[in-house]
Amino acid sequence: MALFPNETAALAQGALQTLQDRLQGTVILPGDVDYDAARMAWNLAFEQYPPVIVMAETADDVAAAVRFARAEGMDIAVQATGHGFTRAANHALLINMSRMTHVEVDAEAQTAWVEGGAKWQPVLDKAQAVGLVPLLGSTPDVGAVGYTLGGGVGWLARKYGLSADSVNAFEVVTAQGRIVWASEYENSDLFWALRGGGGSFGVITGMEIRLYPVTTVYAGNLYYPAAMAKEVMTRFREWIATTPEELTSSVVLMNYPPIPEVPEPLRGQSFVQVRGAYTGLMEDGEELLKYWREWKAPAMDMFGPLPLTRAAEISNDPPNPTSALVTGVWLKDLSDEAIDTIIRFGLAPHGVTVSEIRHVGDGAISRVDKRANAYGNREASLVLEIIGIAPTPELWQAADAYAREYKRALAGSLTGGVYINFLEGDERQDRTKDAFTAENYQRLMAIKAKYDPQNVFSHSFHIPPAADDHA
Ligand SMILES: Cc1cc2nc3c(=O)[nH]c(=O)nc-3n(C[C@H](O)[C@H](O)[C@H](O)COP(=O)(O)OP(=O)(O)OC[C@H]3O[C@@H](n4cnc5c(N)ncnc54)[C@H](O)[C@@H]3O)c2cc1C
Known part of the structure; x- marks a missing residue:
């Protein structure tokens, strides 16, 4: 285990005790029983061994942790769940926010x-x-x-x-x-x-x-056999050209892993899925779905009125910590060429688990002025998220190399922009711009x-301080 005992040992015991005395929360050090739980991220592909972790319980705790780190010359990393792991806090003080849940x-x-x-x-x-x-x-x-x-x-x-x-x-x-x-x-x-x-x-x-x-949406998934991927994706392209903005939808190539957590009809199978949520009258949502249902009956039809308390059932993301490769890029459009490449890479055996194209544009996001706040790529409409469930470091490396090749093959169909929430690890920093x-x-x-002129918060998006302050 790659602990950094010297770095921790270099911190004066008195200073650590003073920090603990100031906190409502807890200071956790390497070797403490809670250390592994406190340092681990939801995405198990990433490891970090911070010399000090502060389990913050109040804003004052966070402020005390920041002042301590500054006094000790340490950088500061922040983690709430570890769903968006960016840079390992191996030499930084980690502020774990998971107790601040009010x-x-x-x-x-x-x-x-x-x-x-x-x-x-x-x-x-x-x-x-x-x-x-x-x-x-x-x-x-x-x-x-x-x-x-x-x-x-x-x-x-x-x-x-x-x-x-x-x-x-x-x-x-x-x-x-x-x-x-x-x-x-x-x-x-x-x-x-x-x-x-x-x-x-x-x-x-x-x-x-x-x-x-909003309390109920008309939402879910239609599952078509993977062999129909080309016609479903082409039809999806035509559908989203006219769907109202009450509908946010996606088309997904899913290779369900052959593991017991996946229910029987899906386990080990590949599908092309039409997924989405319609926030309007339920009968209007049902009417919209006729486009699919009256075309060809899906192998499984799980679209219908859904209380938003069950919102997780739309995507069915893994509920437990998982080792995953995640990346996300904006598509220019869903041309025939893009569809062919996505099918070629997305349905290949031993490739990635999920290729999801979400139609999120042509609505409220692009109506906001580009300069209203920092968020970029407002005019982009289709985000491709590629996910590989990769339980070992070797499989993660293989999924990463595969996803890079996948994106290279698609280069002509990409805008060059990324959706940063769908990037993790080095890629989140390398491609921040x-x-x-x-x-x-x-x-x-x-x-x-x-x-933050000294860039002490350097474990998130890569935004170096400008030489001059024109803010
Ligand atoms: C299964 C899954 C589904 C997802 N679905 C979507 C989706 O539908 N749409 C979407 O847009 N994104 C989605 N994401 C991406 C997710 O929004 C990002 O990864 C996000 O960064 C996760 O934040 P977190 O706090 O949970 O994770 P963490 O790894 O704990 O935090 C990620 C980063 O956020 C920053 N951060 C978190 N909390 C604080 C804080 N209190 N103060 C300062 N900085 C903080 C830190 O820089 C940290 O490095 C999904 C990710 C996963 C794994």
């Missing part, structure tokens, strides 16, 4: 206050109890703040937009260890950067978001220079 919903104002480590699940539960919904993504198991910092594209995206576009305010601990607000009215440059620009500007201890009045317009990236670097 959520409050204001039914009248249609807003929620979400603490910095909360997953979407409790936000969804509390919001649905009063007939409202947050703009969560495919699984309620992801951290609400981490998801929002990268944009946040979910099943209501075409109608209501990005999660980042629905934030009213953030509470932030800055690189100086100060607790500040970022909103349209206070630190508005920081507010601009955090909506899409990631966790490179501070630690978010809470955010206020807007909620929407491709997630933003050139103008917004420049502005992010200028804001970085103002709020």
Whole structure:
């Protein structure tokens, strides 16, 4: 095990004790019984061995941890769930946010206050109890703040937009260890950067978001045999040219692994799936689906009215920690050539597990001005997410090499942009620039220079401080 005992040992015991005394939460060091649980990420493909972990319970805890790290000359990494692992905190203090899960919903104002480590699940539960919904993504198991910092594209995206576009305010601990607000009215440059620009500007201890009045969607999956991939994908292209923005949909090539967790009719089989959620009248959703049902009967039809409390059933993402390779790029369009390449790579034996093309554009996301906040690629409409379930390091490396070849083969059909929430590890940092317009990236670097000139938050998106502060 690659511990860094010297680095931990170099920290004065007295300073560590003083830090612990200041906290409501806990300091965890290598060798402590809770160390492995505290350092591990949801994505088991990534490992990290931080010399110090702070299990924060309050904003003051986060501020104390930041000031300690600064005094000791350490960088700071932040983890809520480890769904979006970026850079291993092997030499940095890790602030683990997973105990900061408080959520409050204001039914009248249609807003929620979400603490910095909360997953979407409790936000969804509390919001649905009063007939409202947050703009969560495919699984309620992801951290609400981490998801929002990268944009946040979910099943209501075409109608209501990005999660980042629905934030009213953030509470932030800055690189100086100060607790500040970022909103349209206070630190508005920081507010601009955090909506899409990631966790490179501070630690978010809470955010206020807007909620929407939806409780049931017409949603699910139609499963067609993999042999029909070409005709289903071509028909999907025609469908989305006219579907209303109440529908956010995707077409998915799925190679279900032959493992017991996968139910029998799917286990070890490949399918082409039409997936989506319609937020409007149920009868209108049913009418939309006739396009498919009256064409050819699917092998399985799991589309129908779905209470949003069961939103996870649309994508059925793995509920437990998993070792996965994830990458995501924007497609120019779904040309015949792109479809052929996606089928060739997406359905090859021993390739990747999932190739999902989500239609998220031509709606609320692209209506927002490109300069309104940091989020980039607003005009792009189709995001291709490639996922390989890869239980060993060797299989992960193989899936990574395969996904790179897959993207190279598709190069002519890609915009050159990435959806940064769908990148992990080195790729999230190596390709940060491709997630933003050139103008917004420049502005992010200028804001970085103002709020974190020493780049102590260097474990998120790669945004180096600009030499001059033009923010
Ligand atoms: C199964 C699965 C499904 C997904 N579905 C979607 C989807 O539908 N739509 C979508 O847009 N994305 C989706 N994602 C991507 C996900 O939104 C990103 O990976 C996101 O970064 C995860 O945030 P996290 O806090 O859960 O993960 P973490 O790994 O804990 O955090 C990721 C990064 O976010 C930052 N961060 C997190 N919390 C804080 C905080 N409080 N303060 C400062 N920085 C913080 C840190 O930089 C950290 O490195 C999915 C990912 C997975 C694995």
